[in-house]
Amino acid sequence: MLRQTIRVVDRLVSRAVAILCLLLFLICLYATVDAANVYLHATSTAALKYKPKLDEGGGEVLRQIAEDAVAWLSIEDTRIDYPVMQGETNETYLNTDPFGNFSLAGSIFLDCRNSPDFSDDFSLIYGHHMEYGAMFGALDAFYEPDFFRQHRAGTLATADGKTYSVRFFACCKAMANESLIFDPENGVNRELLRYLERSAAIYEPVPPESRIVALSTCQGADSIERLLLFGTLREFTLESGAR
Numbered sequence: 001m002l003r004q005t006i007r008v009v010d011r012l013v014s015r016a017v018a019i020l021c022l023l024l025f026l027i028c029l030y031a032t033v034d035a036a037n038v039y040l041h042a043t044s045t046a047a048l049k050y051k052p053k054l055d056e057g058g059g060e061v062l063r064q065i066a067e068d069a070v071a072w073l074s075i076e077d078t079r080i081d082y083p084v085m086q087g088e089t090n091e092t093y094l095n096t097d098p099f100g101n102f103s104l105a106g107s108i109f110l111d112c113r114n115s116p117d118f119s120d121d122f123s124l125i126y127g128h129h130m131e132y133g134a135m136f137g138a139l140d141a142f143y144e145p146d147f148f149r150q151h152r153a154g155t156l157a158t159a160d161g162k163t164y165s166v167r168f169f170a171c172c173k174a175m176a177n178e179s180l181i182f183d184p185e186n187g188v189n190r191e192l193l194r195y196l197e198r199s200a201a202i203y204e205p206v207p208p209e210s211r212i213v214a215l216s217t218c219q220g221a222d223s224i225e226r227l228l229l230f231g232t233l234r235e236f237t238l239e240s241g242a243r
């Protein structure tokens with residue numbers, strides 16, 4: 001009787017272990033598939049067919065993505081080549097792709113307090129920090145002086161038909177509650193430029209009247225620290241270049 005009981009218990013334990021292993025396998029499989037889906041959304045090229053040409057600005061081509069598409073941002077020799085969205089709040093595109101679909105990778109988006117035509121003297125653009133340089137994960141490399149010096153240029157084509165050249169001049173880390181940076185309504189002022197000169201890992205002086213764009217991404221899921229890349233905007237034409 002005792003031996004029979006032991007065999008029954010042994011079979012039950014074996015089945016329980018097998019079920020547990022199966023559950024762990026399914027959990028790992030789900031996590032792998034989920035991570036792959038997030039990465040695929042972050043690296044999707046579906047929007048690239050709407051990328052404006054330099055000589056035509058954003059114009060109507062961006063509106064074919066969505067009414068919320070306000071610009072297209074490209075940075076040379078990086079994977080940053082995305083439409084820039086702008087929602088009613090800064091949560092709108094945190095987990096929504098440019099076509100309005102749910103996506104943990106979200107979208108690159110302009111602060112809701114900024115003017116959509118980038119006429120403000122300080123515009124703030126956000127993007128998730130994704131692996132392998134996707135979305136704004138590529139900003140990590142700019143914190144290294146050698147990479148920064150060799151990658152100073154980008155372009156921004158707006159939905160109102162203008163194209164701007166972007167010249168990067170600073171890279172820094174800051175807390176998300178730093179009002180000098182994360183309240184774009186303060187605009188560009190000497191206090192902000194002094195903050196960057198004092199705190200940035202890399203900084204090149206710019207005139208106080210410069211029109212500035214900042215690209216911001218998080219440094220970790222549990223951190224309020226942000227990595228930011230700052231650049232100046234100049235209207236661009238193929239005939240005259242930046243002016």
